[in-house]
Amino acid sequence: xxxxxxxxxxxFVLPLPSGHRFPMGRYALLREGLERHLPEVRMLEAPRAxxxxxxxxxxxAWIAAITDGSVDAQAMREIGFPWSxxxxxxxxxxxxxxIEACRAALAxxxxxxxxxxxxxxxxxxxxxxxxxxxxxxAARLMQAEQGRSGKAPLQVAVIDLDVHQGNGTARIFRDxxxxxxxxxxxxxxFPFRKEASDLDVELPDGCGDAEYLAALEHxxxxxxxxxxxxxxxxxxxxxPFERDRLGRLKLSFDGLEARDRRVFDxxxxxxxxxxxxxxxxxxxxxxxxxxxxxxxxRVAFEYWRRWQNAAARGNx
Numbered sequence: 409x410x411x412x413x414x415x416x417x418x419x420f421v422l423p424l425p426s427g428h429r430f431p432m433g434r435y436a437l438l439r440e441g442l443e444r445h446l447p448e449v450r451m452l453e454a455p456r457a458x459x460x461x462x463x464x465x466x467x468x469a470w471i472a473a474i475t476d477g478s479v480d481a482q483a484m485r486e487i488g489f490p491w492s493x494x495x496x497x498x499x500x501x502x503x504x505x506x507i508e509a510c511r512a513a514l515a516x517x518x519x520x521x522x523x524x525x526x527x528x529x530x531x532x533x534x535x536x537x538x539x540x541x542x543x544x545x546a547a548r549l550m551q552a553e554q555g556r557s558g559k560a561p562l563q564v565a566v567i568d569l570d571v572h573q574g575n576g577t578a579r580i581f582r583d584x585x586x587x588x589x590x591x592x593x594x595x596x597x598f599p600f601r602k603e604a605s606d607l608d609v610e611l612p613d614g615c616g617d618a619e620y621l622a623a624l625e626h627x628x629x630x631x632x633x634x635x636x637x638x639x640x641x642x643x644x645x646x647x648p649f650e651r652d653r654l655g656r657l658k659l660s661f662d663g664l665e666a667r668d669r670r671v672f673d674x675x676x677x678x679x680x681x682x683x684x685x686x687x688x689x690x691x692x693x694x695x696x697x698x699x700x701x702x703x704x705x706r707v708a709f710e711y712w713r714r715w716q717n718a719a720a721r722g723n724x
Contacts, residue, residue: 411450412712413512414442414520414705417501419453423492429653430488430537431690437698438522438686446705451522454505457545462503464548465541465580467532474499474539487534499539502526506542509683510550510639517715518672518682518708525643525687527574527591528599536572536598542685543568543641544580547587550639561586565637565680567671568605569624570645570687571597571655578603588635592627594656607631613656617663620648624667628674640675640682644668646689646700654690665703672711684708 416439422432442449462471473479477491489495505521512519526538534540547564554562565588566581568574573593581587588606595610602608609627611620647655649664659667675682684704689697 415454415505416522454501456500457503465544503542506546513681513683518712521685524685530576530579568643571647575603578605616658642684643687645687668707
């Protein structure tokens with residue numbers, strides 16, 4: 409039986425101090441939830457991204473400093489994690505998971521990184537729990553691989569629906585017309601100094617389902633008008649959820665499912681392969697974050713199955 413592929417780095421758990429606000433436990437709970445409720449998802453351990461792969465989006469100095477632990481204390485405070493070998497390994501494998509998800513999506517239509525969405529990392533620094541920018545590394549590598557194959561240049565759209573602006577992604581691609589960055593985020597939320605994406609949609613505190621979905625519809629129409637991607641990388645943050653500790657928006661479970669369905673339908677209608685990453689999620693009850701993420705996977709599997717059915721009919 410064919411299975412939708414999802415890549416994980418959850419075997420590498422960060423040794424965080426007691427009371428740390430990053431919900432490391434959500435990754436194991438997501439894996440358990442997929443095993444119980446969506447056995448059609450095949451979970452595979454991600455490979456570690458190499459120095460050469462990371463260097464497609466990051467400076468050699470940043471890669472070396474993170475790898476050998478010589479990164480300065482202020483840079484680590486901006487990331488929000490203490491340095492550890494597990495942090496380095498997990499960060500490399502999180503990038504590797506999005507790389508593999510993109511490769512699988514280009515072959516099968518839809519695939520996932522069960523973590524990732526590290527959109528605050530720019531070329532020479534991290535921030536906001538992000539060390540390396542998985543979407544940026546994967547986008548550049550997919551472009552390089554397609555270029556080597558002799559195919560037409562690959563254009564990539566990053567649709568970032570984490571509640572926080574994808575400032576690192578915007579900074580990396582600000583002078584790159586082959587990658588379109590769309591970020592829809594809380595206007596007054598972190599990061600407080602924003603970068604300019606190709607399309608930024610700023611939302612007021614308390615934004616609910618109807619307002620959010622209307623803004624998303626407009627943003628996708630604008631993306632469609634201005635850009636023709638051959639690959640979508642979707643950051644499906646759970647943090648617009650109404651009970652997220654860091655989100656400040658008011659989306660319900662139904663609103664988040666409608667959001668996901670709209671993004672997957674956008675890609676499906678245009679037959680654009682889509683790789684997605686989980687990005688942020690900080691609900692006080694961690695089970696609610698996982699419930700949002702499982703909803704994303706349910707929608708993703710529906711669209712993955714559409715791709716397989718179309719391929720079986722010879723009508724991709």
